[in-house]
Amino acid sequence: MSTNLNMVFESPLAGVHHNGHISIQDYTKKHRWGLRGKGAAEALRTQGWDLPEQPNRLVSSNNETLVMALSQREFWLLDPENDALAVAMDEDFITDAYPLFCQDSHAWLVLKGHQTSALMAKLCGVDLRPETFKIGDVAQTQMALINCIIARHDLAGDDVFSLFVDQSFAEYALEALLDARQEFL
Amino acid sequence: MKIMICPLNGPRNISEFVYGGQVKAMPDPQSVSDVEWAKYVFYEKNDIGVVHEWWLHSPSSYWFIAERHNASDEIIRTYPADELFQHRIEFTSNEGET
Numbered sequence: 001m002s003t004n005l006n007m008v009f010e011s012p013l014a015g016v017h018h019n020g021h022i023s024i025q026d027y028t029k030k031h032r033w034g035l036r037g038k039g040a041a042e043a044l045r046t047q048g049w050d051l052p053e054q055p056n057r058l059v060s061s062n063n064e065t066l067v068m069a070l071s072q073r074e075f076w077l078l079d080p081e082n083d084a085l086a087v088a089m090d091e092d093f094i095t096d097a098y099p100l101f102c103q104d105s106h107a108w109l110v111l112k113g114h115q116t117s118a119l120m121a122k123l124c125g126v127d128l129r130p131e132t133f134k135i136g137d138v139a140q141t142q143m144a145l146i147n148c149i150i151a152r153h154d155l156a157g158d159d160v161f162s163l164f165v166d167q168s169f170a171e172y173a174l175e176a177l178l179d180a181r182q183e184f185l
Numbered sequence: 186m187k188i189m190i191c192p193l194n195g196p197r198n199i200s201e202f203v204y205g206g207q208v209k210a211m212p213d214p215q216s217v218s219d220v221e222w223a224k225y226v227f228y229e230k231n232d233i234g235v236v237h238e239w240w241l242h243s244p245s246s247y248w249f250i251a252e253r254h255n256a257s258d259e260i261i262r263t264y265p266a267d268e269l270f271q272h273r274i275e276f277t278s279n280e281g282e283t
């Protein structure tokens with residue numbers, strides 16, 4: 001028996017794409033799911049996923065899916081190549097762990113360009129320069145005073161930031177980013 | 186801005202943290218009197234000195250313990266809660282209770 005965990009939905013940002021020296025693209029409709037609990041790591045390894053060795057790291061696994069560890073017991077799986085799907089999980093699979101509805105709870109924005117670190121420095125207190133915040137690093141922090149998960153990773157050969165904010169803050173986050181971006185246009 | 190070191194996430198602005206009350210030893214909920222239980226739930230010590238407190242790193246929903254001097258406001262140490270709490274406590278109601 002399996003349970004449908006996610007319903008396909010529309011992004012509040014409607015897949016918007018702002019081009020420029022720093023591009024901002026809405027990835028909210030891209031597929032992602034998560035698992036949390038003391039059995040989460042074991043369950044994912046059994047399914048053949050590679051996991052980061054420590055929290056706040058991200059690795060690429062199985063056909064470019066990004067596996068992000070937010071703690072020893074919480075993992076998000078991000079698929080930037082495919083649109084959201086209804087996820088089915090066997091009940092056996094989720095023993096000692098429970099699914100996270102990060103598809104529905106969070107908006108996903110991708111920043112690309114040469115000065116993304118300088119832009120983010122205007123909005124976030126964490127040092128996100130490439131020499132200190134390397135590809136595969138994840139920061140759970142605040143951006144423009146709202147909670148945000150920031151990940152630096154490779155996306156089709158580009159060094160990008162993925163930002164995850166509460167979906168109800170999606171429009172605010174985009175406005176803050178567009179405002180901060182103006183001096184880099 | 187004041188910086189606090191989250192055991193999971195590292196140094197972060199203090200605005201990312203939420204205070205969660207003092208760390209207190211819980212009396213046995215089955216045998217404790219109502220008065221003692223109310224003291225446990227509602228009373229906090231107000232002495233000057235180093236206090237042990239629950240803090241939440243809000244962006245990651247991570248609860249941990251901080252040792253802080255409540256006069257100087259110096260944060261002496263922060264550490265994961267499992268340094269003090271190793272076992273899950275199961276709450277079962279007494280027979281006949283609803």
